[in-house]
Amino acid sequence: MEELSVHSREEKNVEEIARRFVPYGGRKKSPLGFYLAMDLSPIQKDLASKCYSAVADTCDDLMLKLASRGIRYQDEWPFAIHLLGHVFANDLNSARFLWKSIPLEIKESRPEIVAVWKIGQCLWTRDYAGVYDAIRGFDWSAEITAMVVAFSENYTKKMFQMLNSAYSTISVTDVAHFLGMSEDRAIDYALQHGWKLDSSCKMVIVKKPKTVTERKLDPSKLQRLTEYVFHLEH
């Protein structure tokens, strides 16, 4: 009980300390960081509502805010989620820079961060099948599992779209390789999407989906055209 009261008394002084220039040369943690817990609720809100594409921006903003207050946030910062946020948004440049800025001791003590980075690395080097191995090769913690699963589904869809646009015929082995599935499952997946199988040479024939592009114009366009003509005449 006595300890609690000492803490609360010192908490009130924290604001004053921040205003005056109190030297803390030898200490590693700043006064603010030592007494106030980090408020990571914006990140947790994004995760709870499955807005995974917004996670990276939320993390960036919060990290800069904490850094500006001189708080040593690195020890408790959710680097794995932050990294995965960048990977999810396919912003591999930011993922690389974030990885470079993580202190070595943290990389060594938290294997989950290294595992997320492995996914990013495979994407960066275009090791398409390696991504699946990296996803499946780690026992993810409860916090991050849903996000990893969402990323994995997204990635499979994107790979399929890439195959659709780049190939007219492709071997079954390669399809299985790009989609991270067994050959039989890959064949089923492909047939479901309208592709045809040529079992003699184990090739699949790609059928490109018909893309319907919107072509209707609405009346507001007429208004804009009038503005353009007016501008050109004057």
Add this chain to the structure above:
Amino acid sequence: MESVEVLVAHIQGLSRSPDEVSHLHSLLKQSEDALRSHASRLAPFLSQLDPSIHTLGYLFLLEAYSSGSISGEEASGFLLTVVEFINSCSAEQIQLAPEKFISVCKSFKDQVMQLGVPMQGIAPLWMAVRKLQTSTEQLTTLHSDYLLLCLLAKCYKAGLSILDDDIFEVDHPRDHFLYCYYGGMINIGLKRFEKALACLHNVVTAPMTTLNAICVEAYKKYILVSLILNGQVPSFPKYTSSAAHRNLKNYTQPYVDLANFYASGKFSELEACIQTNQEKFLSDSNLGLVKQVLSSLYKRNIQRLTQTYLTLSLQDIANVAQLNNPKEAEMHVLQMIQDGEIFATINQKDGMVSFHEDPEQYKSCRMTEHIDFSIQRLMALSKKLSSLDDNLSCDPQYLSKVGKERQKFDFDEFDSVSHKFM
């Protein structure tokens, strides 16, 4: 010290209305020397003021304090004070003494860099830029400091929020050079090569009477980015200054050589050139970019094929692009299709690649929106240019210069019409 106490009392009393504040401003200006002489002892007085209400007074005291030397122990406390000040200060009062605000922010930036914590300065400097600007179109001295911190902390994405503003007003040329150079570097880091090229182009073609170091470094990167993006380096446009035109190539010879070898399309020659100049590239911190130029040569060679062939075998592509085997060629082509650099389909059964035209027909709604948006921007730019032109033609300096250079007309010329009817 008494004078400082009196001053603090004035600050507390005279910060409510704009008239009071301007009266306070003149008092503060008179006391500048007194404040500087007490620089190291101003810390406790700051805690008596509220930065959001007494912004101007706080600013003068803070600036005087930062102009003195700050010891290592006080440094982190100083940083926290400045951060709090920037976050809570009133922008109107800042506008009354912008040079003082800039001076405080520069001391802040120097301290942050000295302590090796550039990330700490990013959020506060962003706020400082927004409060200092009269509009988002104005370039301030703090823009380049902000971008510098983003570069040092490797928070490149944070730089975009400032970089994406269109700038129309520049007060000091030096700000412009640094801003565009750092902007180019941030865009290179994020692989937005087109935007990087535009930024670097602005540095190289800016008006200058003599060449400066920023321009030379920018031109080196300009050559490399042009090669990566377009495969060639464009010649200087007409509006480039003669100083740049005549001298830039002399200071960047290894890069010009690189561009020439690139144009030949031969991988081995390019590699040899890079090998000979490796130390120079390394000392300029451009080696990473040079390596990207090398790998872009593959893409360039494959892209050239699309102009000649409709279909080509993977083996042939491997031969032309100097790759080891058809599978490597297939992976390269796949990457280029994924990145949208070519339009092609791979037929694994026959081992062939068919090249296509760009399937975009410019008929969709999305494309119309895009074109509309571009036209709107152009119209806004055109209006800005005409108003700029109008302002310039009313400018007294311009009119006096034009008046002096006008030739005196002969009397006869005025009569040209009436002669006909005589």
